[in-house]
Amino acid sequence: MRQVAVIGSGQTRHARCRDDVSQAELVREAAAAALADAGLRPADVDAVLLSNMELFEGRAFPELWVGEGAFACGKPCMKIATGGTSGTSTCIAAFHQVASGMFDTVLVVGFEKHSEGHTQTGMALTDPFWDRAVASGALGNFALSISEYMAERGVTERQAALVAVKARRNAAQNPHAHLQMPELTVDEVLASRMLAHPVRLLDMCPQSDGACAIVVASGDRARRLCPRPAWVRATATRHEQPTLGDIDRRLCSMRTLRDAAHAVYAAAGITEPLAELDVAEIYEPVTYAELAWYEALGFCRDGEAGRLIEDGVTTMDGTLPVNPSGGVLSSNPVGASGVIRVAEAALQIHGRGGSRQVEGARLALATGYGVYAWADAIVLGAES
């Protein structure tokens, strides 16, 4: 396999509603920014991969309508959709295309315009016989799993609120972020409206309009074009059984993410992720999930996630800053969210993170999480 690197990225301003642009224009905003960041022209791109959950917008084959905005005419172009992991899965597909020698330069664009459609409908159209009559969407699923997680691991509502505060304060340093709340406090999180016990409004991710693009290039091209390429060290994706009830103690066990993390750590030679990783951009749709992922990703032992957030280990000046971007809790255009994780991780390696830069970052983790059925993990690193 050939060496592969992320050499550039571009994002829109993510917001509740981007009525100022159509879907194709939103996509073009991110795609053009990524190409400019990589110093490339549209003609330099060999293939385009798109990430979008079209049921959310109710617009069939988005790859047709927005491909033009991603400069895909006359090039190979396809779309990948795997729930929340859509973006990371699409990035991984691009890495494979370049690693295989099939293409030298691939543009990945993820986007979602939640304001245009029915995200809840997309989430409610579950198995027609088993749980459609009773399903309560991502919110209900999470709330159920959180009750098991809290009971087993002793995590508190206050510890979850600390995650919300960290995310929205970090987001204040990210010009692209949707929810920027530099003054947010734990008490404000705990006083926010209850959505589904124990999940409160400020525990949950928003629904955003936004797009994000990355440019993926083969070794020689990457070295020529980018002073500090973010090299792809390892990738893993995992799939799971179909229904919520198939997975015992979901947030505690989380075998998809655990397996994916083990696989990338082994491939990248990482034995102590907390000490060796410089930064992580993880897909945390709800505060409690970030705590559960600390354990699944091996940042701490099972049952220690609450202590990790209390001790500030994952804040910007902690041992391992998690989500300098503000994470999914601050911006969630679903089809873009996984691409954002990879773009932000790459940005840290490029050393172009601006006021959200982790000083000297050389090794970064990006993860994706889709419903409960998928997990992706990606390790990016600086030149060794």
Next chain:
Amino acid sequence: MSERIVALHTMDLTWRYASGEAMERFCAALCERRIEALQCDGCGRRYLPPRPMCGNCRLRLSRWVPVADEGTLVAWTVVHVPILDGRTGELRPAPYGMGLIRLDGADTTLNHFLAEANPARLALGLRVRAVWRPDLRGAMDDILHFEVLP
């Protein structure tokens, strides 16, 4: 600045899904207030919803086993915001209790409504029992909700 132009569309749609053999038998049993699971000959796991394959062992399943309409609450929440009913597109009135229930005789859990919506009266490990509708129709909502047993 002039007002933005947006297109608004409203639809009334119908979907039609085939059940498959395993779900057909499951639904037929519901009409008789019975719940049946399919058991894997490899790992022994008793699956609800019953399905023709075990994803972990990659085996075909054909061993039906009876499951009680009573079980243990292994996860719960009280939903406070209206969520769409995926069959009708209507918002379901809130608040309502929800649980993951491990029915006696099954190894997977079932998500369903709880008759109880007071967080102070809900806890992991509670015993619960299905409350059936009088006019059974062979669908999951033949069970109205689960009530907490004393």
